[in-house]
Amino acid sequence: MSSSASPSPSPADERxxxxxxxxxxxxxxxxxxxxxxCGSRAGAARCDELSTAEALDLVHQMADxxxxxxxxxxxxxxxxxxxxxxxxxxxxxxxxxxxxxxGYGLGPKMAEQIAEAGLEKVSVSIDGLEATHDFxxxxxxxxxxxxxxxxxxxxxxxxxxxxxxxxxxxxxxxxRLQEILRDAGVRMWQTQLTVPMGNAADHAEIxxxxxxxxxxxxxxxxxxxxxxxxxxxxxxxxxxGFFGPYERMMRTHPNDAEAKFWQGCAGGVLTLGxxxxxxxxPDPSLPTAAYTGGNIRERPLRDIVYGAEQxxxxxxxxxxxxxxxxxxxxxxxxxxxGDTWTAHVxxxxxxxxxxxxxxxxxxxxxxxxxxxELAVAAEGVxxxxxxxxxxxxPCDAPLPNNGFSLADVDWxxxxxxxDPELPPRLAAERDRAVEVWRQTRLRRPxxxxxxxxxxxxxxx
Amino acid sequence: xxxxxxxxxxxxxxxxTLDEIESAVFGVQVQTDVRAGxxxxxxxxxxxxYGVPDTYE
Numbered sequence: 001m002s003s004s005a006s007p008s009p010s011p012a013d014e015r016x017x018x019x020x021x022x023x024x025x026x027x028x029x030x031x032x033x034x035x036x037x038c039g040s041r042a043g044a045a046r047c048d049e050l051s052t053a054e055a056l057d058l059v060h061q062m063a064d065x066x067x068x069x070x071x072x073x074x075x076x077x078x079x080x081x082x083x084x085x086x087x088x089x090x091x092x093x094x095x096x097x098x099x100x101x102x103g104y105g106l107g108p109k110m111a112e113q114i115a116e117a118g119l120e121k122v123s124v125s126i127d128g129l130e131a132t133h134d135f136x137x138x139x140x141x142x143x144x145x146x147x148x149x150x151x152x153x154x155x156x157x158x159x160x161x162x163x164x165x166x167x168x169x170x171x172x173x174x175x176r177l178q179e180i181l182r183d184a185g186v187r188m189w190q191t192q193l194t195v196p197m198g199n200a201a202d203h204a205e206i207x208x209x210x211x212x213x214x215x216x217x218x219x220x221x222x223x224x225x226x227x228x229x230x231x232x233x234x235x236x237x238x239x240x241g242f243f244g245p246y247e248r249m250m251r252t253h254p255n256d257a258e259a260k261f262w263q264g265c266a267g268g269v270l271t272l273g274x275x276x277x278x279x280x281x282p283d284p285s286l287p288t289a290a291y292t293g294g295n296i297r298e299r300p301l302r303d304i305v306y307g308a309e310q311x312x313x314x315x316x317x318x319x320x321x322x323x324x325x326x327x328x329x330x331x332x333x334x335x336x337x338g339d340t341w342t343a344h345v346x347x348x349x350x351x352x353x354x355x356x357x358x359x360x361x362x363x364x365x366x367x368x369x370x371x372x373e374l375a376v377a378a379e380g381v382x383x384x385x386x387x388x389x390x391x392x393x394p395c396d397a398p399l400p401n402n403g404f405s406l407a408d409v410d411w412x413x414x415x416x417x418x419d420p421e422l423p424p425r426l427a428a429e430r431d432r433a434v435e436v437w438r439q440t441r442l443r444r445p446x447x448x449x450x451x452x453x454x455x456x457x458x459x460x
Numbered sequence: 461x462x463x464x465x466x467x468x469x470x471x472x473x474x475x476x477t478l479d480e481i482e483s484a485v486f487g488v489q490v491q492t493d494v495r496a497g498x499x500x501x502x503x504x505x506x507x508x509x510y511g512v513p514d515t516y517e
Contacts, residue, residue: 098512123512188513245485285509
């Protein structure tokens with residue numbers, strides 16, 4: 001997609017915000033796994049991926065732009081033959097370089113090469129216990145290989161972390177996974193909700209429904225607190241929130257000077273996404289078609305980052321893009337619709353985020369829940385999305401599948417021996433939150449909810 | 461309401477609202493892992509999909 005952008009910034013066009021300091025770079029779409037939730041539908045390389053010379057030039061453009069940290073991803077980044085040369089140039093240019101990997105095929109020799117190239121940290125994606133992970137990742141033995149990779153990386157002196165997708169299959173296994181990650185020496189654990197992009201759009205059955213957040217958040221909160229003491233420390237990703245009772249607990253990072261809460265999408269403001277063919281997006285997860293601001297083969301990176309509307313829409317973003325529940329939400333001015341990626345891949349439009357803890361609590365307090373159902377299938381290309389309908393219905397309406405609840409959690413035995421009241425306590429915390437919302441938050445009616453229902457009725 | 465017009469008062473109001481919510485649900489202030497005064501590098505704040513989490517050490 002070409003940009004309707006303005007030209008490079010002039011001195012008079014200085015922006016008040018620090019721009020795009022964290023880049024996530026898909027080096028290749030080639031992958032040795034076949035994940036059923038892969039947002040980029042990775043497998044074969046893109047037909048027109050950047051050459052080595054183009055990639056190295058992009059490294060220099062990123063350094064000139066002020067990028068501070070680059071995460072290499074794929075597909076599987078290390079399947080690109082020149083990836084270590086690119087990684088070395090990133091570190092030589094003064095930027096922190098990390099990698100997120102599926103870990104399949106990453107052994108001691110490669111770990112040494114990674115360390116030699118100057119990568120400081122590598123995150124291995126692990127999406128549940130063995131059976132769940134291997135199913136989601138589409139390859140038997142991939143779970144075992146993750147731990148081969150973690151051991152090799154740790155032995156090579158590289159900081160190891162893990163990324164985990166949360167969905168109906170992995171959610172009940174998170175406590176046992178946390179113990180396994182701790183024992184593997186993982187210190188940091190980033191989690192994010194699986195949303196319907198790419199292959200995941202074809203597998204809506206694994207996605208959580210909004211009401212399942214009511215049970216998920218007390219669990220995540222417990223794991224986060226436990227991880228602070230025992231490790232690994234959970235870092236909820238950008239699409240986990242918003243403005244429920246755990247908001248500040250989840251949004252505040254170690255070493256923050258004060259407690260934080262979500263203050264709007266940072267896509268293009270602090271983050272940058274790069275596809276293997278040189279397409280530039282505000283964030284790696286955003287759909288290609290709607291959010292590509294240009295290609296570095298056609299324009300300098302600086303021009304795209306500062307000039308393309310797709311990269312700068314968050315600079316002066318207010319609340320005008322909000323619709324549905326988010327439009328009338330009491331937190332609208334601060335939140336601005338939560339995570340752009342999540343909202344867009346559900347509704348093909350940003351500004352109405354159904355994966356919101358406050359929203360789920362609000363509806364539960366009203367005796368209702370929202371249910372998402374695929375209405376238009378995704379096209380079948382990388383970083384695409386379908387369109388979902390959303391229905392507001394009574395909490396007790398019959399369902400074919402109730403999905404995830406706290407009752408499904410597979411707790412490690414030592415945890416329950418030490419604290420038998422843990423499961424009922426978290427359930428009581430969930431119920432208490434709903435009651436608090438009933439008593440306090442329902443005074444602030446979401447005016448947009450009626451508008452959404454009307455629009456969807458019309459569309460349907 | 462534009463992003464760069466966010467006021468300190470808005471932020472303070474939101475903190476107060478979250479204070480009320482946390483107190484009502486938990487009865488106490490929640491643990492946030494803050495180590496006062498250290499500060500966090502600005503680029504480490506977002507947690508994009510595929511980002512590599514930092515140990516902040």
